[in-house]
Structures are given as structure tokens and as C-alpha cells.
Amino acid sequence: MTARTHDMAALLALTVWVLAVPPVNITIGTALAAVLANQIGGIAPDADQPTAPFWRNLPVGHYLGKIFGTLVGGHRFLSHSLLGVAAFSGAALLLLRFLHPIMPHIDIMFVWVAFIVGMLSHLVMDTLTKEGVPWLLPLPHKFGFPPLREWRITTGKAIENLVVLPGLIVVTIWLCSTHYETLTNIIRYHLVR
Numbered sequence: 435m436t437a438r439t440h441d442m443a444a445l446l447a448l449t450v451w452v453l454a455v456p457p458v459n460i461t462i463g464t465a466l467a468a469v470l471a472n473q474i475g476g477i478a479p480d481a482d483q484p485t486a487p488f489w490r491n492l493p494v495g496h497y498l499g500k501i502f503g504t505l506v507g508g509h510r511f512l513s514h515s516l517l518g519v520a521a522f523s524g525a526a527l528l529l530l531r532f533l534h535p536i537m538p539h540i541d542i543m544f545v546w547v548a549f550i551v552g553m554l555s556h557l558v559m560d561t562l563t564k565e566g567v568p569w570l571l572p573l574p575h576k577f578g579f580p581p582l583r584e585w586r587i588t589t590g591k592a593i594e595n596l597v598v599l600p601g602l603i604v605v606t607i608w609l610c611s612t613h614y615e616t617l618t619n620i621i622r623y624h625l626v627r
């Protein structure tokens with residue numbers, strides 16, 4: 435899937451997560467940091483290719499991307515597996531713990547969960563594409579849904595751009611508008627107290 439679709443899927447996954455397991459009393463800072471971490475998590479697995487948005491904006495990003503891609507075994511390998519999610523999440527937690535002293539009002543555990551939700555949403559979306567995802571590395575099999583390869587989505591083509599991406603946007607807007615009170619109250623409770 436393209437980066438735009440992954441961004442939207444990550445946001446929808448976070449919305450669903452927040453509605454299913456409402457966080458208690460989070461600050462606006464935590465909410466913003468969580469959305470940022472969720473969006474980074476949503477595209478993090480594709481850092482295994484030098485053309486990823488992750489690298490494109492850095493001066494020598496293309497080369498850094500190539501080195502990183504080689505380190506994680508190439509595209510759709512380690513970073514697209516549960517093992518990769520565990521490794522990336524471990525690194526993210528270390529970074530958040532390191533940064534916590536300069537942002538004490540931010541609930542780093544919630545931000546961390548938002549990152550993991552973003553990463554998992556990436557793997558779920560890529561499972562719908564023709565290439566599939568090696569969820570259970572070191573087991574090399576690439577899983578896909580539907581099981582029949584021909585029925586899956588081709589990245590960047592019409593079905594993704596005209597059905598999947600608009601669909602994700604519509605569902606996210608629908609969820610946010612139908613649960614507006616719940617979502618705004620999560621932060622409002624904090625402001626009142």
C-alpha cells in the first residue's frame with residue numbers, strides 16, 4: 435500500500451483502539467504525541483526501502499535507506515513481521531523513556547501503544563496486497579488475505595486509490611462523528627480536574 439493509505443489506516447486503527455479501550459484522563463500533549471507516534475508507526479515498516487518517505491526527506495536519506503534496508507533483510511522482511519514489530523516497539527519504548535524527562539506531562543505508555551497500533555495496522559493493510567506479509571518470521575511464508583493472490587490489491591492502483599483510501603477516510607470520519615462526545619471527553623475530563 436502507499437504511504438497515504440498507511441497514514442489513514444493507522445489513524446483509523448488508533449480511533450478504534452481508543453474507542454475500544456478508552457484511555458483515562460490524557461492531556462492534549464499526550465493526544466498529539468500519540469497521533470504523531472501512531473503515524474510514524476504506520477509507515478515505519480516501509481523504512482526497509484530507500485524510496486520510503488522516511489528517507490526521502492533526508493539529505494543522504496537514499497543511502498541511509500539502502501543501508502537500513504540491507505540490515506533488516508530487504509523490503510517486506512523483518513520490519514513486516516511480528517518479530518519486527520517487537521524490535522521496533524522495543525526501540526520506540528527506549529526512545530520514549532529517554533525523552534520522558536523533557537516531557538513529563540506526556541503519558542509515554544499511551545504514546546507507545548499508539549505507535550504499536552500504527553505498526554500493526556501497516557502489516558494488516560499490506561496483508562491485503564498481492565505480495566503478502568511474512569507475519570511469522572523466521573517462518574518465511576508470506577501471508578495474504580484473501581488467500582487467493584489474484585483477489586488481493588495491487589499497491590498504488592485503482593482499487594487502492596479509489597476504494598480503499600476513500601473508504602478508510604469515510605469510516606474514520608463516521609467513527610469520529612458518531613463518537614464525538616466520547617473522544618472529546620477523554621481530554622475534557624483532564625481539563626476539568
Ligand SMILES: [Zn+2]
Pocket residue numbers: 435479480514556560
Ligand atoms: Zn509495507
